[in-house]
Amino acid sequence: xxxxxxxxxxxxxxxxxxxxxxxxxxxxxxxxxxxxxxxxxxxxxxxxxxxxxxxxxxxxxxxxxxxxxxxxxxxxxxxxxxxxxxxxxxxxxxxxxxxxxxxxxxxxxxxxxxxxxxxxxxxxxxxxxxxxxxxxxxxxxxxxxxxxxxxxxxxxxxxxxxxxxxxxxxxxxxxxxxxxxxxxxxxxxxxxxxxxxxxxxxxxxxxxxxxxxxxxxxxxxxxxxxxxxxxxxxxxxxxxxxxxxxxxxxxxxxxxxxxxxxxxxxxxxxxxxxxxxxxxxxxxxxxxxxxxxxxxxxxxxxxxxxxxxxxxxxxxxxxxxxxxxxxxxxxxxxxxxxxxxxxxxxxxxxxxxxxxxxxxxxxxxxxxxxxxxxxxxxxxxxxxxxxxxxxxxxxxxxxxxxxxxxxxxxxxxxxxxxxxxxxxxxxxxxxxxxxxxxxxxxxxxxxxxxxxxxxxxxxxxxxxxxxxxxxxxxxxxxx
Amino acid sequence: xxxxxxxxxxxxxxxxxxxxxxxxxxxxxxxxxxxxxxxxxxxxxxxxxxxxxxxxxxxxxxxxxxxxxxxxxxxxxxxxxxxxxxxxxxxxxxxxxxxxxxxxxxxxxxxxxxxxxxxxxxxxxxxxxxxxxxxxxxxxxxxxxxxxxxxxxxxxxxxxxxxxxxxxxxxxxxxxxxxxxxxxxxxxxxxxxxxxxxxxxxxxxxxxxxxxxxxxxxxxxxxxxxxxxxxxxxxxxxxxxxxxxxxxxxxxxxx
Numbered sequence: 001x002x003x004x005x006x007x008x009x010x011x012x013x014x015x016x017x018x019x020x021x022x023x024x025x026x027x028x029x030x031x032x033x034x035x036x037x038x039x040x041x042x043x044x045x046x047x048x049x050x051x052x053x054x055x056x057x058x059x060x061x062x063x064x065x066x067x068x069x070x071x072x073x074x075x076x077x078x079x080x081x082x083x084x085x086x087x088x089x090x091x092x093x094x095x096x097x098x099x100x101x102x103x104x105x106x107x108x109x110x111x112x113x114x115x116x117x118x119x120x121x122x123x124x125x126x127x128x129x130x131x132x133x134x135x136x137x138x139x140x141x142x143x144x145x146x147x148x149x150x151x152x153x154x155x156x157x158x159x160x161x162x163x164x165x166x167x168x169x170x171x172x173x174x175x176x177x178x179x180x181x182x183x184x185x186x187x188x189x190x191x192x193x194x195x196x197x198x199x200x201x202x203x204x205x206x207x208x209x210x211x212x213x214x215x216x217x218x219x220x221x222x223x224x225x226x227x228x229x230x231x232x233x234x235x236x237x238x239x240x241x242x243x244x245x246x247x248x249x250x251x252x253x254x255x256x257x258x259x260x261x262x263x264x265x266x267x268x269x270x271x272x273x274x275x276x277x278x279x280x281x282x283x284x285x286x287x288x289x290x291x292x293x294x295x296x297x298x299x300x301x302x303x304x305x306x307x308x309x310x311x312x313x314x315x316x317x318x319x320x321x322x323x324x325x326x327x328x329x330x331x332x333x334x335x336x337x338x339x340x341x342x343x344x345x346x347x348x349x350x351x352x353x354x355x356x357x358x359x360x361x362x363x364x365x366x367x368x369x370x371x372x373x374x375x376x377x378x379x380x381x382x383x384x385x386x387x388x389x390x391x392x393x394x395x396x397x398x399x400x401x402x403x404x405x406x407x408x409x410x411x412x413x414x415x416x417x418x419x420x421x422x423x424x425x426x427x428x429x430x431x432x433x434x435x436x437x438x439x440x441x442x443x444x445x446x447x448x449x450x451x452x453x454x455x456x457x458x459x460x461x462x463x464x465x466x467x468x469x470x471x472x473x474x475x476x477x478x479x
Numbered sequence: 480x481x482x483x484x485x486x487x488x489x490x491x492x493x494x495x496x497x498x499x500x501x502x503x504x505x506x507x508x509x510x511x512x513x514x515x516x517x518x519x520x521x522x523x524x525x526x527x528x529x530x531x532x533x534x535x536x537x538x539x540x541x542x543x544x545x546x547x548x549x550x551x552x553x554x555x556x557x558x559x560x561x562x563x564x565x566x567x568x569x570x571x572x573x574x575x576x577x578x579x580x581x582x583x584x585x586x587x588x589x590x591x592x593x594x595x596x597x598x599x600x601x602x603x604x605x606x607x608x609x610x611x612x613x614x615x616x617x618x619x620x621x622x623x624x625x626x627x628x629x630x631x632x633x634x635x636x637x638x639x640x641x642x643x644x645x646x647x648x649x650x651x652x653x654x655x656x657x658x659x660x661x662x663x664x665x666x667x668x669x670x671x672x673x674x675x676x677x678x679x680x681x682x683x684x685x686x687x688x689x690x691x692x693x694x695x696x697x698x699x700x701x702x703x704x705x706x707x708x709x710x711x712x713x714x715x716x717x718x719x720x721x722x723x724x725x726x727x728x729x730x731x732x733x734x
Contacts, residue, residue: 018510029522036529043539046539047539047540047541047542050539050541050542050545051541054545116540118541133540134539134540135537135538135539135540135543135609136537137528137531137532137537137612137613137616137617137644138644138647139528139616139617139620139644140528140531140532140537140616142524143524143525143527143528144524144525145525145528146522146525146526146528146529150525154521155517158513158517162510166506258506259505259506259509262506262509262510263509266509266513
């Protein structure tokens with residue numbers, strides 16, 4: 001019976017070309033979004049490759065330079081001598097830490113165009129190397145990306161609403177509803193058939209084109225955890241879409257005219273997809289403002305001045321504590337400079353720590369606030385889940401930053417003792433330099449977070465679905 | 480700015496009128512207008528950015544930084560050690576002396592200013608190129624605004640709020656000029672007063688001589704001239720939709 005209604009409904013849809021035109025536009029938008037996301041992933045990858053290539057050419061030329069200097073074929077100032085650990089560790093031999101795009105990175109650009117995905121780590125304090133944002137015309141950053149997530153979060157619901165805003169009201173207005181219900185079929189079953197058919201069509205178009213687009217864009221679907229993530233993405237998309245279908249059914253159950261339905265549904269879309277996320281964003285920034293960059297720069301300056309004043313004192317203390325590191329005489333033309341820098345970095349970090357801690361704290365508060373209030377709009381739930389799956393959200397980035405911190409410590413722990421001991425680096429020391437390997441985020445944690453998101457997408461479905469069903473029972477077919 | 484918004488609202492009013500007179504049903508009219516709004520406000524800004532970036536790609540931060548770094552280090556004839564040697568030879572020749580210690584000016588001051596000049600040149604070239612790309616991208620946005628008037632309105636409203644890119648560049652240039660003036664004052668003082676043999680300490684009076692940074696933001700005329708194209712586009716849209724509305728109203732039938 002259901003199948004038969006769906007068959008006739010399909011013919012009905014075919015007679016009206018509008019739905020197909022709308023679906024075609026959605027398909028194009030999705031394909032374009034997927035291509036755009038893939039381009040962004042490739043852009044990131046090519047920058048990472050270029051950075052690592054630059055590093056390896058630099059390292060070979062440093063080795064060559066060291067050999068020349070050791071052989072006495074060349075003389076350079078202390079600043080340009082790669083054998084001095086302070087020169088090597090502070091500017092000449094810097095190593096990149098990179099966060100490669102995640103396997104499904106093309107699903108959503110997310111925050112990844114605002115957050116640096118590679119850093120050049122040095123023995124200096126962290127603040128000196130964490131500000132290498134990607135260059136972009138600010139107008140483009142303002143507009144945001146036309147990526148797959150945009151197509152799914154913004155356009156996909158509109159297409160669903162276009163397919164379903166008059167699912168019952170149009171039949172009633174045309175007088176066909178009473179006719180159809182004079183057959184041995186209930187209103188519930190009729191609506192189910194109509195909705196299931198439309199949902200199958202819209203979901204098939206969206207998901208097939210998305211997956212094909214992402215795969216064609218070179219996503220590493222065979223990578224560990226990629227397929228389960230893709231399945232979760234399908235789940236999020238389907239539940240998000242289902243929400244909009246149920247919303248349309250609920251609106252139709254109220255028995256208003258098609259025009260009213262369209263207006264109200266378009267208004268709800270505007271509210272849930274555009275206005276609430278924007279308001280939440282403004283609210284969270286007003287409630288938990290982060291310290292400005294100026295404040296950070298001031299703290300660094302103050303630390304710098306104090307350390308310059310107290311430099312010799314700090315140095316004297318160092319030497320008291322580490323008599324074994326006292327200079328043995330004539331190594332390098334700037335004997336105290338490296339040590340002073342160590343002391344300066346130390347002091348800077350101490351001064352900057354409270355500002356950074358406040359920054360982190362506020363950021364954490366912001367995140368908690370958003371996590372708590374994201375349930376006000378399924379668009380926010382779906383967005384954060386999609387970004388999580390694409391690896392362009394907050395969690396993966398925090399995970400990367402923690403690794404950057406750890407590597408920075410290792411880099412320092414390697415160089416600082418050598419700087420204090422005024423120990424020259426040799427070629428074999430270069431083989432022992434701390435190496436950075438990006439550790440993937442725990443897959444199970446991502447899965448768990450996204451499964452929770454799936455669960456919370458079900459809540460509005462039930463909250464809307466049950467009253468809609470009740471209202472449909474009282475639906476006045478005529479009059 | 481109010482005029483820009485008035486034109487923008489007017490084009491929506493007239494456009495809606497025209498569409499609703501022409502459309503076969505209110506459903507069709509609603510869909511057309513919602514579709515236009517979607518395109519104009521959500522799709523066009525993103526799509527225009529993509530098109531602008533495809534036609535005039537922004538360099539990656541890595542590419543840009545690496546290029547600047549290489550240019551700063553200089554190669555061959557331009558390498559910093561070469562430049563120092565050249566400067567030394569030039570100064571010795573100019574003052575007809577045979578060693579740095581005999582120069583009547585401080586060599587370190589001259590060397591610092593020389594390095595500064597070199598750096599300025601490198602940064603000027605690099606940023607001129609980058610900002611040229613941004614302004615070409617802006618021109619592409621402007622062309623796109625013939626299709627999506629929200630782009631013209633966005634440009635005008637950012638400009639009149641003093642928050643657009645051209646005013647950022649205006650400020651950045653003023654700040655950089657100030658920095659260069661400061662740097663030059665310090666280096667010239669060093670050249671003039673420091674000896675080539677012993678240490679030199681400047682007094683507070685040197686800093687007192689440096690004027691504080693004073694910035695005058697561009698006035699409304701400056702902004703207006705730059706925003707004339709946006710007004711043109713909005714006016715064109717408002718007039719176009721008004722003509723359409725009148726035609727549609729006249730051809731309307733009461734049935």
